Amino acid sequence: MPLITVSLIENVFSAEEKAEMITRLTDTMVDIEGETMRSVTWVRIEEIPEGQWAIGGAALTAAMVHEMQKG
Numbered sequence: 868m869p870l871i872t873v874s875l876i877e878n879v880f881s882a883e884e885k886a887e888m889i890t891r892l893t894d895t896m897v898d899i900e901g902e903t904m905r906s907v908t909w910v911r912i913e914e915i916p917e918g919q920w921a922i923g924g925a926a927l928t929a930a931m932v933h934e935m936q937k938g
Contacts, residue, residue, distance in 0.1 A: 868908070876915055876920050877914040878917060
């Protein structure tokens with residue numbers, strides 16, 4: 868039984884986006900392993916509080932990630 872854990876910075880993705888991630892990740896496992904995997908595929912969303920996730924030594928906030936998404 869696959870367990871997929873997705874770590875995200877809190878307040879970056881909406882509830883709808885997280886629901887889409889869950890659906891699409893489950894669908895991907897089904898595409899790889901077959902339909903019998905759907906009922907046993909677990910997807911867990913883990914949200915890390917803003918400022919407790921860093922890249923290159925700098926802590927990130929949701930606002931910073933949203934700016935990066937803009938390009």
